[in-house]
Structure formats: C-alpha cells, structure tokens
Amino acid sequence: MKYIIAIIQPDRLDEVMTKLEEKEIHLVTVTPVMGRGRQKGISEIYRSHKEAGSLLKKVKLEIAVNDEFVKPAVDAILGGAHTGHVGDGKIFVLELPECIRISTGEKGRPAIG
Numbered sequence: 001m002k003y004i005i006a007i008i009q010p011d012r013l014d015e016v017m018t019k020l021e022e023k024e025i026h027l028v029t030v031t032p033v034m035g036r037g038r039q040k041g042i043s044e045i046y047r048s049h050k051e052a053g054s055l056l057k058k059v060k061l062e063i064a065v066n067d068e069f070v071k072p073a074v075d076a077i078l079g080g081a082h083t084g085h086v087g088d089g090k091i092f093v094l095e096l097p098e099c100i101r102i103s104t105g106e107k108g109r110p111a112i113g
Contacts, residue, residue, distance in 0.1 A: 001096040001112060002070045006061040007035065008081040008089040013059050016080030020063075023072040027113050029062040038086055058089065064096055064112050 008016060013030065020028060034055040065073050074091055081089055101111040 001099060001109060002065055002067065003094045003096040004061075004063040004065060004070070004073055004077075005092040005094070006063075006077045006081070006089060007033065007058050008061065008077070009083070009087065010057055010059045012081045012083070012088075016061065016077055019076035019080040020073065023069070023076045025063065025065065025069060025073050025076065027063065031060045031062070033058050033060045037090070056087070064099055066109050066112055 006016075010032070017028070020026070035058055036055055061077070063073055070093060074093065077091055098107065099109075099111040100107050101113075104111075
C-alpha cells in the first residue's frame, strides 16, 4: 500500500480529477494549501492573475492506493497537472503501513477500497 501526496496548481485540479477517474481512482482527499518551492513565493502573473506574498496558493491531493494503482495514479496526476512551467507541483509516494476502515474495522488492502 502507498500514500500519494501531490501538490498542484489549483486550476489543474479538474483535469487531474478527470484523469484519476479515467484510471478508476475515486478515493481522493483535496485540501487548499499555501506554500513555496523553487518559485520562492515571488509574486508574478500566473494564468492571468497575480499571486502576491511569499506563499502561493496550491492544492494538496492525498490518495491511499494498493500497489497496483500507484503507477496509474502518478501517471494521471502527471498528465493532468503538467504544464511545463515552474510551479506545476510535486508528487510524493510514501509507504503506507496500515489502513483501517472505521465503519467496518477492515484492515490493510481491503480497507483502502
């Protein structure tokens, strides 16, 4: 099992979600976040709006998947989020030692869904 965390541009969320749906990955948590990377939070005009301050608006996706869904999930995120510009985001793939479904008490692979 793996836990995928992706930080992407907010305007790419719909495209990423569409690509994930195409790969039959439906269980996603999305959170608006702020941060900075190589852009260093520098204000600039980005997709027709100006970003100000030292932190830029991003979206964080969190996805728990069984091993066979790792590559399709990563490919979907890359396909939907990539523009080729600095600030497209990052994907982190972490080991997920345990998952427990609260409603049924299922553990491990079946609990992910």
